[in-house]
Amino acid sequence: MADRVVLCIGTKKGLFVAEASKSRGRFSLRGPFGSGVAVYSALIDTRKSTRIYASSCNAWFGMKVLASTDLGKKFKETKSAPAFPEKDGRALANIWSLEPGSDSKDLWAGVEPASLFRSEDGGNTWEMVAGISNHKHSKDWHPGAGGLCLHTIVRDGDRIHLGISTGGHYLSEDGGQTFNAANEGVGAGFDPNPYPEFGQCVHKIARHPDAPGRLYMQNHGGWPERPGIGVLRSDDFGHTWQSIAEGLPSDFGFPILVHPHDPDTIYVVPLEPMTRTCPEGKPAVWRSTTGGKKWKKLSKGLPKKDGYFTVLHDAMTTDTLASPAIYFGTTTGQLWMGHDGGDEWKCVFDSLPPINCVKAAVV
Amino acid sequence: MSISVQVPYVLRHECGGKSELEVSAATVQQTLVALKDRQPKLYRNICDETGTVRRHINLFVNESLIHRKDGLETKLEPGDLLFIMTAVSGG
Numbered sequence: 001m002a003d004r005v006v007l008c009i010g011t012k013k014g015l016f017v018a019e020a021s022k023s024r025g026r027f028s029l030r031g032p033f034g035s036g037v038a039v040y041s042a043l044i045d046t047r048k049s050t051r052i053y054a055s056s057c058n059a060w061f062g063m064k065v066l067a068s069t070d071l072g073k074k075f076k077e078t079k080s081a082p083a084f085p086e087k088d089g090r091a092l093a094n095i096w097s098l099e100p101g102s103d104s105k106d107l108w109a110g111v112e113p114a115s116l117f118r119s120e121d122g123g124n125t126w127e128m129v130a131g132i133s134n135h136k137h138s139k140d141w142h143p144g145a146g147g148l149c150l151h152t153i154v155r156d157g158d159r160i161h162l163g164i165s166t167g168g169h170y171l172s173e174d175g176g177q178t179f180n181a182a183n184e185g186v187g188a189g190f191d192p193n194p195y196p197e198f199g200q201c202v203h204k205i206a207r208h209p210d211a212p213g214r215l216y217m218q219n220h221g222g223w224p225e226r227p228g229i230g231v232l233r234s235d236d237f238g239h240t241w242q243s244i245a246e247g248l249p250s251d252f253g254f255p256i257l258v259h260p261h262d263p264d265t266i267y268v269v270p271l272e273p274m275t276r277t278c279p280e281g282k283p284a285v286w287r288s289t290t291g292g293k294k295w296k297k298l299s300k301g302l303p304k305k306d307g308y309f310t311v312l313h314d315a316m317t318t319d320t321l322a323s324p325a326i327y328f329g330t331t332t333g334q335l336w337m338g339h340d341g342g343d344e345w346k347c348v349f350d351s352l353p354p355i356n357c358v359k360a361a362v363v
Numbered sequence: 364m365s366i367s368v369q370v371p372y373v374l375r376h377e378c379g380g381k382s383e384l385e386v387s388a389a390t391v392q393q394t395l396v397a398l399k400d401r402q403p404k405l406y407r408n409i410c411d412e413t414g415t416v417r418r419h420i421n422l423f424v425n426e427s428l429i430h431r432k433d434g435l436e437t438k439l440e441p442g443d444l445l446f447i448m449t450a451v452s453g454g
Contacts, residue, residue, distance in 0.1 A: 060419045060449045061374070061408035084412045091411035 002362045005319050006071060008052055009329055010039030013353035015054045017072030022362070024325060024337065027348050033075045034066050041314065043098040043107075044361035053107065053123060055081075055095035063092050065109075065123045071363065079124040082109050082117035088128075090115070096151040097314070110150035114141055114164045116176070132162060132170055132179045137198050141167040144201050144220070151313055152205045156212045161205055161238055168200040169217065171238050185241035186232060189223025203254045204313045205238075208263035213237045216266050216292070218313070221245065222252030222273020231256070231268055233292050244292025249279050255316035259341060260324050264291045267326060267342060269311040276310045283307040285316075285326065285342050298338065301345035309334070314357035321362055329355025364389055366443045368398065370405065374447065377405040386445075391422060392435040394445055409447060419450040 007018040007027065014032025034056040042054040052072050056064040063082070066075040084090045090113050097110035107119040109126065115133035117126045132138075132150070141148055144165045152163030158175040171182040181198035188200045201220035208214070215238050221230015230251025232241040245251035252273035259265035266288050272279045284299040309330035316328040326338035333352040338345045368384040375382055384402065388394040395414075399406040409420055416422060422429045423446040429437045439445070 059452060060417065062411060062417060083407075086412060089413060091413050091415065 004363055005321070005325075006044060006050075006052075006361050006363055007327060007335070008042040008044055008054065008072065008357075008359040009335060009349075009352065009355055010042045010054060010314075010357040011329075011333070011353040011355050012038050015039040015042060015056075015066065015072075015075070016352060017052070017068075018335070018348070019071070022321060024319075024339075029349065030072060032353075033068075033072070034064070038356065040356045041095050041098045041109075042357055042359045043100065044359050044363075045100050045107075046361055046363060047100055048104040050361070050363050051122070053098050055098060055109075057094050063095055063111075065095070065098075067123055078122070080126060082111055082119075082126040082128070084115070084128060093147060094149065096149040097153050099153040099155060101155070108153050108155070110153050110162065112147045112149040113143075114138065114148045114150040114167055116150055116153070116162065118176070129176050131172065131177050135170070135179060137167065137181060140199065142199070152202070154205050154207055154215070156207070156209075159212075159237060161207070161215065163202040163205045163217075165203065165220075166199060166201040168196075168198040169202055169205065169238055169241075170198075182238045183241070184239065185234075185243075186217070186219055187221075187223075187226055187229030189220065189226045189229065194226055194229075204256045206256050206258045206266070208258045208260075211263035214263060214291070216244075216256050216258060217241060218253050218256035218268060220252070222250060222271075227251065231292065244288070247295040248286055252276070253311075254313040255311060255328070257316050257318060257326065260318050260320045261322075262289070265289045265341070266292060267316065269316065269328065271310060275308070277308040281306050281308050283309065285328070285338065285345075287342055298342045298345070300343065301338075302336070308332075312356055315355050317358050317360045319360040319362055325360075327358050327360055329358045331355065364439070364441050366394065366439045366441070366445060368394060369444055369446045371447055371449060373449065374405060374408055377408055378402045389439055390435070391424065391429055391437045391439065391445065394439070395435070419452045421448045421450050422446070423448060 009016040016031035018027040020027040038057045052068040065078040094112040105122040109117045116129040154161040160172040162170040168183040170179040203218045215234040217232040228243040228245045231245040250270040257267040309332040326342045335349040
């Protein structure tokens with residue numbers, strides 16, 4: 001019987017695991033794991049016996065994949081991390097995404113430079129997915145400030161959505177054999193062509209399993225001459241996209257999140273586009289309960305002023321309890337929890353290292 | 364021709380706990396090739412998929428950084444020591 005909430009917090013100085021009862025009254029913290037090096041992606045895999053996976057970006061010795069079978073009391077390196085074929089000429093720089101595949105040992109990893117890898121043995125061996133990693137467009141992708149990263153993997157049976165910065169949204173409808181750019185309506189403020197076929201700086205893509213054809217995207221907005229391109233919705237499995245940014249204070253941001261029980265309810269964290277921090281130093285999460293038609297500011301409990309942090313693309317998540325909590329981590333090391341779907345916020349940890357990613361599960 | 368590779372503490376678990384490996388090689392490059400064959404896990408912590416020595420790893424022959432000599436083509440003499448060192452970096 002599920003009775004605990006577990007959080008994985010990937011930071012600049014390693015991975016932390018937090019645990020609380022279902023009341024979420026007090027979280028205990030353990031870590032840092034992974035030799036204190038940066039963790040950009042984590043996965044709490046509840047498909048069979050619960051396992052935690054995390055990437056470990058070791059500046060000296062390269063990428064590692066960490067795995068735990070005891071809810072993060074201890075971690076071991078898997079036998080190998082993703083690696084490009086020897087003659088490929090590319091070298092793995094980071095792992096930006098870890099996602100579950102179809103069976104209990106099937107894992108997918110989105111990496112930098114933008115490529116996709118798959119493991120069928122729980123992360124011990126990895127194969128490059130050529131359909132996207134060697135895509136004919138890949139030579140024309142280019143890195144954003146965070147690197148050339150494949151950071152979002154959204155799976156729905158044989159349909160796979162990928163988010164690439166800076167490559168755009170790519171869609172496979174044959175289980176990952178082939179991928180096509182699917183960016184109609186996705187704008188780019190840094191390209192002479194406002195709506196290129198590919199090359200957009202997608203920040204995050206999200207969907208709800210009850211509405212598989214509807215997707216939400218936080219794109220790189222914040223362009224005065226091209227307003228409204230930053231927050232988007234698709235109703236046709238990502239083939240075309242429309243703006244849902246009207247009513248937000250900024251269409252720039254990194255994460256976008258869907259409520260675990262309602263595909264119409266979504267969350268974004270608007271940021272001031274030049275500094276990538278909270279507008280006017282007043283942090284707020286914005287929620288729409290209408291699939292992006294209207295937005296409401298949620299700031300009860302958050303700082304009223306002097307809050308100049310960034311919430312990165314994978315640093316907002318939700319648990320799946322009946323009245324779910326929303327969690328986000330900041331580049332200033334705070335972990336915030338929003339009770340009742342974000343109606344009221346509480347700082348759970350206030351002095352962690354800068355937070356790259358947050359994952360939650362009820363186990 | 365035998366030279367000795369000195370393994371730093373933090374990498375010894377990648378080669379069965381050994382602090383020193385004996386390798387038959389005439390250059391630093393040949394040493395890395397030998398490590399790739401005999402100690403692949405250790406090698407992958409030193410070099411990436413392209414065979415490039417990782418950015419924050421320094422290789423010394425005796426007391427000289429190989430970048431101040433002939434890089435990977437630096438010649439080795441019998442009894443030389445090749446040190447694998449982690450560079451000062453981070454923050």
